[in-house]
Amino acid sequence: MEQQQGPSLRSLTSLILLFVLLLRAAGNPEGDALYELKKSLVDDPNSVLQSWDATLVSPCTWFHITCNSENSVIRVDLGNANLSGQLVPQLRHLPSLQYLELYSNNITGEIPEELGDLAELVSLDLYMNKISGPIPSSLGKLEKLKFLRLNNNKLSGEIPRSLTNVSLQVLDIANNGLSGDIPVNGSFTLFTPISFANNSLRPLPDPPSTSNSPPQPPPGKKTTTSIAIGAAAGAAILCAGPAIALAWWLRSKAQDRFVDIPGEEDPEVHLGQLRRFSLRELLVATDNFSNKNVLGRGGFGKVYKGRLANGKLVAVKRLKEERTMGGELQFQTEVEMISLAVHRNLLRLHGFCMTPTERLLVYPYMSNGSVASCLRESHEGNPALDWPKRKHIALGAARGLAYLHDHCDQKIIHRDVKAANILLDENFEAVVGDFGLAKLMNYNESHVTTAVRGTIGHIAPEYLSTGKSSEKTDVFGYGVMLLELITGQKAFDLARLANDDDIMLLDWVKEVLKEKKLESLVDAGLEGKYVDKEVEQLIQMALLCTQSSSLERPNMSEVVRMLEGDGLAEKWEEWEKEEMLTDDFNYPHADINWLIPESLSHIENDYPSGPR
Incomplete structure (x- = not known):
C-alpha cells in the first residue's frame, strides 16, 4: 500500500506545482496579455523578448516592462526593436498602462479597438510601422491621452470625430492613406498642417470671422499691406526652415534616446572606491548598447560587454528604466552600500552611471560566463x-x-x-x-x-x-x-x-x-x-x-x-x-x-x- 502512495504523492506534487504555475498565469491577466503579444510578434531577430518567460514570477521582471509600486504594468517600451507581427486585443488587460511604445518596427495588421479600454493611457506611439486599417474610434474614450503618434504607416479611412473629445498635446498622423475632412472642433485646430501631411485629407478651413476681427485696411493700402505681410511671412519661413529641418531630423533619430546630465562630463569622478562613469563613455564602450554585445538578459535588465578607453573589458548592466522623480540620491546611496560588499566570491562593482533616464552598473568582465x-x-x-x-x-x-x-x-x-x-x-x-x-x-x-x-x-x-x-x-x-x-x-x-x-x-x-x-x-x-x-x-x-x-x-x-x-x-x-x-x-x-x-x-x- 505504501508503494502505491509514493507515486500518488509524486503525481500530486507535480500537479500542485503545475497548478501554482498555471495559477500565476491565470491570476495575472497582465502577464497573459503581454505573453499573447509576444506570441503575435512572430519575428524577434534581436531577441528583445527573450526575458518574457513564463518561469519568471511576474511580468514586472521582464525587460522592456516597467511597473509601479503596486506591480501593475505602466509602460511597454519596444521601440526600434525590429519586431514583426501584429498587435493583440488582449492588451486591454493592462488597466494601468500609461505608455505603449512600439514605434519603428515592422508591425502589420490593424490597431485593435480594444486599446480604447486603456483608460490610463497617456502616450500611444505606433509611428514608422506598416499598420493598416482605420484609426479606431474607441481612442476617443481615452481622456488622459496626450500624445498620439501614428505617422508613417498605411492607415486608411477618415479621422474619427471622437478624437476631438481628447485634449491632445501632440498629434501626428502624417504619411498615411487617410481621407475625408480634418475635424475643426476641439483641439484639432491647434495642430499644424505637418501633422496631417501626405494624406488625402481636406485642409482645415479658415476660422469664421467674429465681431472682434481686426478692421480691414483702407483700399489704397491693401496691396502694400499684403506685400508687407507676405515678405514677413517669407522671412519667418526662411528663418524657421533650419529649425524645422533640425526638429524633423531629431524625430527620425528617435532611437537615440540617451540623456546625459550636467556634472557628468568628467569621467574621473570617484565616490570613495566607486567610480561614476559618464553615459557618453559607456555608450562608446558598448557601441551604443549594440545587440552584438549583449552578454545576457534577466529580470533586472540587459548586460553588455564593453571596452573602456584604457582597453579594460567590463560588463555594463543596463537596469530596467526607472523614472521615479527625486530618487537619484537614494539610488546613489544604495549603490554605494552595495559597493561596500567586498569578497573574493562576490562580483565587485566598479562604478555606476545615472541620468534622468538611465541607471547603469559597471562590473568586471567575467571571461568564463555563468x-x-x-x-x-x-x-x-x-x-x-x-x-x-x-x-x-x-x-x-x-x-x-x-x-x-x-x-x-x-x-x-x-x-x-x-x-x-x-x-x-x-x-x-x-x-x-x-x-x-x-x-x-x-x-x-x-x-x-x-x-x-x-x-x-x-x-x-x-x-x-x-x-x-x-x-x-x-x-x-x-x-x-x-x-x-x-x-x-x-x-x-x-x-x-x-x-x-x-x-x-x-x-x-x-x-x-x-x-x-x-x-x-x-x-x-x-x-x-x-x-x-x-x-x-x-x-x-x-x-x-x-x-x-x-x-x-x-x-x-x-x-x-x-x-x-x-x-x-x-x-x-x-x-x-x-x-x-x-x-x-x-x-x-x-x-x-x-x-x-x-x-x-x-x-x-x-x-x-x-x-x-
Missing part, C-alpha cells in the same frame, strides 16, 4: 566544468552568500540564487552576481517588498506563498543550484514531462533517489569522472538546504562549514531520523553503497579529488 552557460556547453559536447571545478564552485558560492548574510553592515538577501547568477572568472572562481539588485530596484519603495522576485524552480515555498524573503530563501535557492551543478539540468524544465518526470528538478532528484535510478542522476557530461563520496555529500547538502520548512534549513555559514568537512554527517543523520519519524521521504541509509551503483564504484580511485 555556471548555467558552462553547463549548457557541457550538454552541447563542450564540457567546460569537470567535477573538481563544480565542487570548488559550490564552496565559493556558499562563501559569497554567507558573507552577504552575516558580514555586511546591512544584511543583503539575494532572492534569485541560481546557476545563471553564479559567474566564473578566468580561474573558474565562483563569483555571486546580481546581489543587492532586488533592494536596488525597489529603492523608491518601503522596506517591505511585496513583489516576489525570482525564477520558478528556485523560489522557496514560503517566499512564493507569503512574499516574505529571508536568508533562508537564499539557502533554498543555493540547494537547487547544487542540484544544477550535480545533474547539469535546469531547475524547471517542461521537457521532463515527455519522460513522465517531474518538471521541478528538486522533485525529480528525490524521485530518482527513491527509485535508485542513480545512473541518470549525475550529469552525463562528466562521463563518469567524479568522486563518489563527494557527489553523495553534495546531494545530502542540497536536500538539507531545500527542506520545506525554512526553520529546518541550515544557514549559509553552516553550509560553508559542512562543505569544508565539519558537521555534515551529524546533520544528515539527524535529518534522516526526522524523516523516518514522519515517513515523509524514506531514504536508504547514508552509506556510499546506496548512492553509487557497483559499476561505478571503481572510479573514485582513478580520479583525483579536490579543486583544481
Whole structure:
C-alpha cells in the first residue's frame, strides 16, 4: 500500500506545482496579455523578448516592462526593436498602462479597438510601422491621452470625430492613406498642417470671422499691406526652415534616446572606491548598447560587454528604466552600500552611471560566463566544468552568500540564487552576481517588498506563498543550484514531462533517489569522472538546504562549514531520523553503497579529488 502512495504523492506534487504555475498565469491577466503579444510578434531577430518567460514570477521582471509600486504594468517600451507581427486585443488587460511604445518596427495588421479600454493611457506611439486599417474610434474614450503618434504607416479611412473629445498635446498622423475632412472642433485646430501631411485629407478651413476681427485696411493700402505681410511671412519661413529641418531630423533619430546630465562630463569622478562613469563613455564602450554585445538578459535588465578607453573589458548592466522623480540620491546611496560588499566570491562593482533616464552598473568582465552557460556547453559536447571545478564552485558560492548574510553592515538577501547568477572568472572562481539588485530596484519603495522576485524552480515555498524573503530563501535557492551543478539540468524544465518526470528538478532528484535510478542522476557530461563520496555529500547538502520548512534549513555559514568537512554527517543523520519519524521521504541509509551503483564504484580511485 505504501508503494502505491509514493507515486500518488509524486503525481500530486507535480500537479500542485503545475497548478501554482498555471495559477500565476491565470491570476495575472497582465502577464497573459503581454505573453499573447509576444506570441503575435512572430519575428524577434534581436531577441528583445527573450526575458518574457513564463518561469519568471511576474511580468514586472521582464525587460522592456516597467511597473509601479503596486506591480501593475505602466509602460511597454519596444521601440526600434525590429519586431514583426501584429498587435493583440488582449492588451486591454493592462488597466494601468500609461505608455505603449512600439514605434519603428515592422508591425502589420490593424490597431485593435480594444486599446480604447486603456483608460490610463497617456502616450500611444505606433509611428514608422506598416499598420493598416482605420484609426479606431474607441481612442476617443481615452481622456488622459496626450500624445498620439501614428505617422508613417498605411492607415486608411477618415479621422474619427471622437478624437476631438481628447485634449491632445501632440498629434501626428502624417504619411498615411487617410481621407475625408480634418475635424475643426476641439483641439484639432491647434495642430499644424505637418501633422496631417501626405494624406488625402481636406485642409482645415479658415476660422469664421467674429465681431472682434481686426478692421480691414483702407483700399489704397491693401496691396502694400499684403506685400508687407507676405515678405514677413517669407522671412519667418526662411528663418524657421533650419529649425524645422533640425526638429524633423531629431524625430527620425528617435532611437537615440540617451540623456546625459550636467556634472557628468568628467569621467574621473570617484565616490570613495566607486567610480561614476559618464553615459557618453559607456555608450562608446558598448557601441551604443549594440545587440552584438549583449552578454545576457534577466529580470533586472540587459548586460553588455564593453571596452573602456584604457582597453579594460567590463560588463555594463543596463537596469530596467526607472523614472521615479527625486530618487537619484537614494539610488546613489544604495549603490554605494552595495559597493561596500567586498569578497573574493562576490562580483565587485566598479562604478555606476545615472541620468534622468538611465541607471547603469559597471562590473568586471567575467571571461568564463555563468555556471548555467558552462553547463549548457557541457550538454552541447563542450564540457567546460569537470567535477573538481563544480565542487570548488559550490564552496565559493556558499562563501559569497554567507558573507552577504552575516558580514555586511546591512544584511543583503539575494532572492534569485541560481546557476545563471553564479559567474566564473578566468580561474573558474565562483563569483555571486546580481546581489543587492532586488533592494536596488525597489529603492523608491518601503522596506517591505511585496513583489516576489525570482525564477520558478528556485523560489522557496514560503517566499512564493507569503512574499516574505529571508536568508533562508537564499539557502533554498543555493540547494537547487547544487542540484544544477550535480545533474547539469535546469531547475524547471517542461521537457521532463515527455519522460513522465517531474518538471521541478528538486522533485525529480528525490524521485530518482527513491527509485535508485542513480545512473541518470549525475550529469552525463562528466562521463563518469567524479568522486563518489563527494557527489553523495553534495546531494545530502542540497536536500538539507531545500527542506520545506525554512526553520529546518541550515544557514549559509553552516553550509560553508559542512562543505569544508565539519558537521555534515551529524546533520544528515539527524535529518534522516526526522524523516523516518514522519515517513515523509524514506531514504536508504547514508552509506556510499546506496548512492553509487557497483559499476561505478571503481572510479573514485582513478580520479583525483579536490579543486583544481
